[in-house]
Amino acid sequence: MSTTSRIAHIAIVVEKLDDALRFWRDALGLPLAHTEQNPAENVEIAFLPLGESEIELLQPTAPESGIGKFLARRGAGMHHLCLEVEDIEATMERLRAHDVELINETPRERPDGTRYAFIHPKSAFGVLVELYEAPRG
Amino acid sequence: MSTTSRIAHIAIVVEKLDDALRFWRDALGLPLAHTEQNPAENVEIAFLPLGESEIELLQPTAPESGIGKFLARRGAGMHHLCLEVEDIEATMERLRAHDVELINETPRERPDGTRYAFIHPKSAFGVLVELYEAPRG
Structure with missing residues (x-):
């Protein structure tokens, strides 16, 4: 069986990164590793490592983006849960065999070689789940 | 500084544990460690270990309970994020010094010696955060 x-990471949508960092970094004491702009998704992201995971704070940079619409509709809060898997294709095949609906039918790839795909929240009982496979070294 | x-765990509210387990256990392949009834909170919980964390699925056993009302109002989905801290009192003191509002003014204790407290979501930008300190050995 493919292993999860x-x-x-846990992705959290916020209105303003600077405000949210006052809680996550300054009050709670998590380190801020870096921030980055993602123009393709219209989002600015702050990465805060926590054990073997990360807290990712997402600030929309355009109201009409997916994250911007989420913020307008639901307010700030947890957006999705990302799980690392060893073999993303094997995991996706297994999910399909259990009638789980995927948002991405094939893995998408980032410039760093990371591959990912989202599971539809209706198949995951209300949770938007991202699968992530690290670059193969 | 007290360390997080x-x-x-990530707590996820679901309508029925058996249905949700078909996704989390059967399709995704996470092991089910155990389930337990929590009559005080009117909830049945399934624990699925994942790396150094756990996925906790919460099924309300009474519609008027806190979790039952959450399900009725928001639907199934992520409910709270629990972070382990080394020293819960030091963490709470630090949070208060940063004007963070706590739901529990002092740590609550479970029979196993675990201590916990919740941070108000308005101070954590929409996320219900639980702090957790393991029993001191």
Whole structure:
């Protein structure tokens, strides 16, 4: 069986990164590893490592983006849960065999070689789940 | 500074544990460690270890309970994020010094010696955060 190894990150949508960092970094004491702009998704992201996982804070940079609409509709809060898997294709095949609906039918790939795919929340009982496979070294 | 060491668990509210387990256990392949009834909170919980964390599925056993009302109002989905801290009192003191509002003014204790307290979601930008300190050995 393909193995799900860890929570890679929890993504949290916030209105303003600077405000949210006052809680997550300054009050709670998590380190801020870095921030980055993701123009393709219209989002700015702050990465805060926590054990073997990360807290990712997402600030929409355009109201019409997916994250911008989520913020307008639901307010700030947890957006998705990302799980690292050893073999994303094997995991996706197994999910399909259990009639789980995937948002991405094939893995998408980031420039760093990371591959990912989202599971539809209706198949995951209300949770938007991202599968993530690290680059093969 | 008091250290926040890991994501202890993500709690997910579901309508029926058996249905949700078909996704989390059967399709995704996470092991089910055990289930337990929590009559004080009117909830039945399934624990699925994942790396250094756990996925906790919460099924309300009474519609008027806190979890029952959450399900009725928001639908199934992520409910709270639990972080392990080394020293819960030091963490709470630090949070208060940063004007963070706590739901529990002092740590609550479970029979196993676990201590916990919740941070108000308005101070954590929409996320209900639980702090957890393991029993001191």
